[in-house]
Structures are given as C-alpha cells and as structure tokens.
Amino acid sequence: MVLGVSGLCQGETQPGYWFDQQYGQARVAAHLVSSDGERLLLDGQFRFKYPDDFAVDYPTTEGQVVISGHKDFVELNAAGEVSYGYDQHWLFDYFRAYVYEPASYFAGSLEPAGTTTLVGRPVDRYYSQGDRTKVLWLDQETGLPLLIREGDVVVAAVKGYTAGSDTTGPYNSLELEFQGEKTAVLTLVRTEETWAPGKLELEDSTGRLTIEFFEWDFSFDFTTRRRVDLQELRTLNERFFDEYSAENWAGALAVCQDMLSLAPNYWNVYLFQAFVYEALGDFFGVVENYQQVLMGEPDNVVALNNLAYHYMLREVQIEKAISMAERAVALERQAIYLDTLGYGYYLVGRYGEARELLEEALLYAPEEGVEEIREHLDLVMQALGEGE
Numbered sequence: 001m002v003l004g005v006s007g008l009c010q011g012e013t014q015p016g017y018w019f020d021q022q023y024g025q026a027r028v029a030a031h032l033v034s035s036d037g038e039r040l041l042l043d044g045q046f047r048f049k050y051p052d053d054f055a056v057d058y059p060t061t062e063g064q065v066v067i068s069g070h071k072d073f074v075e076l077n078a079a080g081e082v083s084y085g086y087d088q089h090w091l092f093d094y095f096r097a098y099v100y101e102p103a104s105y106f107a108g109s110l111e112p113a114g115t116t117t118l119v120g121r122p123v124d125r126y127y128s129q130g131d132r133t134k135v136l137w138l139d140q141e142t143g144l145p146l147l148i149r150e151g152d153v154v155v156a157a158v159k160g161y162t163a164g165s166d167t168t169g170p171y172n173s174l175e176l177e178f179q180g181e182k183t184a185v186l187t188l189v190r191t192e193e194t195w196a197p198g199k200l201e202l203e204d205s206t207g208r209l210t211i212e213f214f215e216w217d218f219s220f221d222f223t224t225r226r227r228v229d230l231q232e233l234r235t236l237n238e239r240f241f242d243e244y245s246a247e248n249w250a251g252a253l254a255v256c257q258d259m260l261s262l263a264p265n266y267w268n269v270y271l272f273q274a275f276v277y278e279a280l281g282d283f284f285g286v287v288e289n290y291q292q293v294l295m296g297e298p299d300n301v302v303a304l305n306n307l308a309y310h311y312m313l314r315e316v317q318i319e320k321a322i323s324m325a326e327r328a329v330a331l332e333r334q335a336i337y338l339d340t341l342g343y344g345y346y347l348v349g350r351y352g353e354a355r356e357l358l359e360e361a362l363l364y365a366p367e368e369g370v371e372e373i374r375e376h377l378d379l380v381m382q383a384l385g386e387g388e
Helices: 090-106 230-245 249-262 268-280 283-296 301-314 318-331 335-347 351-364 367-383
Strands: 023-034 037-049 053-060 063-070 073-078 081-086 110-118 121-128 131-139 145-150 153-163 171-178 184-190 195-204 207-217
Touching: 037 090, 053 090, 063 230, 073 230, 090 171, 090 184, 090 195, 090 207, 110 131, 230 249, 230 268, 249 268, 268 283, 268 301, 283 301, 301 318, 301 335, 318 335, 335 351, 335 367, 351 367
Parallel strands: none
Antiparallel strands: 023 037, 023 207, 037 053, 053 063, 063 073, 073 081, 110 121, 121 131, 131 145, 145 153, 153 171, 171 184, 184 195, 195 207
C-alpha cells in the first residue's frame, strides 16, 4: 500500500490508515552525494505489493538489471544471468522503514484524546490503546500525521508544507521529518487518488541519499506477471532446512527438486544437494552437485572450497583441487579457505607455504574450526621436522 487518505479523520472515530493502496508502481531515481561527488545510483521503475513484495528494474552499461524481492528473499536478473538467495536491497529497506513502518502506529486500536492545534492546523490526538506512551497528532483535513511520539522520542514530525493551488488537494506536498534512531525527510505528494511518496532524503554510511518517485500508478499488481513465485520458492527453501535439520535426507532431496522445477537457475540448490550427499557419504553425488554449481557460478567460493577439499581428502585431482582452493582464497580470505589451501600445499610438499596459511587460519578461525586446522598444522610441522 501507499500513503493515502481513507477519508477525513475525526477525533471520535478510528483514523484511516496511511496506506489505502495495496500495490503501485512509479519511476524512481536515486542519487548519492559523497566525498567523491554526486552520482546516479539508478533510474528505472519501482513496484510494490504491500507488505512483502518489491521490484526495481533499471538500465546499466552492462545491460538491464531486474531485482525482485519477497521479504528477505530476492531474485537478481543482471545481463541475463539469474540468481536467487537471501539478501536485502537498500531501496526496498528504505521504503519499508520510512513508508511502511510509520503506518504500524495505526495498527490496532487507538484511543481518541481530543482535538488541538499544531503548526497552525486543527488536529485530532490519539493514544495507542495499551501503550499511552505512543501518541499521534493527525491533521483533520488530510488525515496525515503531523507528529508521532513514542515516549520522549519523536518518531515523525512535520517539517513543512508547500501550498498548492490545484484542485486535487490543499497541498502539493507535505514534508515529514523522521527523528530518533532514524533520521530522514519524506516528502509526500498529492496524486489524483491519494498522497504518495515523492522524495526520501537521508544520510547513510556512504553519504547523502535522495530517492525520488514520479508518475505513480496504483492499478497494476506486478506479482501476477512475475516469472517465479518468490514466496513459494522462499517457503521451499525454509522447508529444505527443516528436512535437513531433521536428517530426513530423502525429504530434503525431494524439496530440492521442487525448487529446481520452479527456478532452474537457483544454483544454491545444488549446494544444498551436495550437503545432503556429504551426509550420506556419497562422494560422486557431492562432486556432481558442486560441479553443477560451478557451471552456473564459477566464482562460488563455497563450491570451490568444498569440492577442492573433497578431492584432497581422497588425494585425487590434487592440482585441480589446489587451483580451486587458490581461487577461493583470492575471492575471500577466510580461515576455512586458508585451511583447505594450506592442507593442499601440505599434500604436494609445499610445507613452508602450508605453515604460513594454516597459522594465519588459526588467527581467524571460529572455535568449531580450530581443532581441524591444528591437526593439519601438526602434519606440516612434523613434515618440517619440528614436531607438534
């Protein structure tokens, strides 16, 4: 849904929700101003379906990028290459935080607390039933919040009005300033149907971000035309981990096949199948599935590292295994990948290099990985004639 007016707000009745649109789309442009100057992050089309579905597509020099999300699960289609997984896109996160989240103050029952005047406007005041520290001041004419307070924290407050002379509403725009833990300014614009987000301005770790929305259309549910049902795919993904945790290997593999039928390019499913075959002790099943991952994602560090280590444990294709392990370390210098490469160097007699890598791995290893790294280092030290 999008910020909207569900009729006039009166102090004796429950106020209308901010959101009275279930889905919508608009052109979006995002700029970042940092110490390096100003740059365009994206200029394309934004879509939403309340509360969990988003999409954005925009052109780049490498081709069109389309990102679709359901909750924390996304599909990325970049230059024809499709991938899936748990991730967060900053545009979706900010829309949730500054457009959706304030509406949560309208969820549940509100208790009328009279009328007053705020910034020269007649307003209706409400408490949140069950928590009188939450107070809302709503403009009587537009139904929009002029102030939202939770205890001593101002969650949102009107920064200013821009008066308009058209016939679609008394104001062309209304600026809401978010304070407290999140600081931002959201400018609402009046469309023919409703109030809608026009501009969001905020500071993040990279600089000053401005996101602008244009030409809102609230007549189209984009999820009806999506290539893959991300909600179903996410549900299957969760079910796989349930089956895996229960050590129901047949059930886990069946869920994997369901996911591949739905999204053949979901390469992580082959990782999941490899994990199952590892539990079953099926070396050929492990190798086949890691190879499938690398066919689709040649730089998948998990597949590179794990397949390399399986080859090393059986002392087959050692040179190929070392090459894969070197690639994994070059991509991500993590303890587990350093351990695999160090062990590979040990197998071919490169003891000095193996010792350096394994000692580095010990510095960053999680507790559960220390024992195995130490075992590999002991082998290297014995080979160097230095004992354990």
